[in-house]
Amino acid sequence: MARTKEFDPDAALQAALELFWQRGYEATSIADLVEHLGIGRASIYATFGSKSELYLKALDRYDEMRDPGLIAELSRPGPALPGVRTMFRRFAAESTAEDSRLRGCLVSNTAAELGPHDAACARRVERSWDHLETLLHASLVRAQAQGELPADRDPRALARMLLVLAQGLRIVGKASTDPARVHDAAEQALALLD
Structure with a gap:
């Protein structure tokens, strides 16, 4: 049985966008994302994929905004x-x-x-x-x-x-x-x- 997400993926994506925007891609580590988004590393990977994929999704969000x-x-x-x-x-x-x-x-x-x-x-x-x-x-x-x-x-x-x-x-x-x-x-x- 699949677990339900205990966080809002949309809010997490927005938080990731803000962090990448403030620090840049290279200066933002997965540990930084875990801390800033308040979700586990496994949840980040399961929801967004790699750090690179998360960055692309954040960039797409920025473009949509x-x-x-x-x-x-x-x-x-x-x-x-x-x-x-x-x-x-x-x-x-x-x-x-x-x-x-x-x-x-x-x-x-x-x-x-x-x-x-x-x-x-x-x-x-x-x-x-x-x-x-x-x-x-x-x-x-x-x-x-x-x-x-x-x-x-x-x-x-x-x-x-x-x-x-x-x-x-x-x-x-x-x-x-x-x-x-x-x-x-x-x-x-x-x-x-x-």
Whole structure:
């Protein structure tokens, strides 16, 4: 007869996500997970698989929690560029806010820590970046169609530039104690949309 789980797997996954986000993959041991989740090693393995599988599930959860406001900002009726500017400035603000700065973005953290040598993580990072790039591209195409963006600009290339710079803002914001570095860079990027 199978034993019933004495913990909430959903809450445990959220707790694992928070720990990985705070410490990173390599710096989080199974012992750390056992202590932080308050469940046994065997329960972790039985429910989530290996540490690597648990990390992938946590990264998927993070992706599912994607800011719903982002889609709303970039798809409001009317002018499109204000939404792009708002989103980019919000990324800069989040990157320098003391309460979130040290954690950074889990996708950016994963790209830097695991992306070069973990194909499953790299695919998830690419999926997240593809999503953001697609949202930005659609907004910039709309901006161009509405006359907000000059006709000689390439919306795809601009979307990619903004994506790369947004990820850079996340990394620099996490490591720098000078918020002006991030905010000045964000404003210079946005000036390219004029």
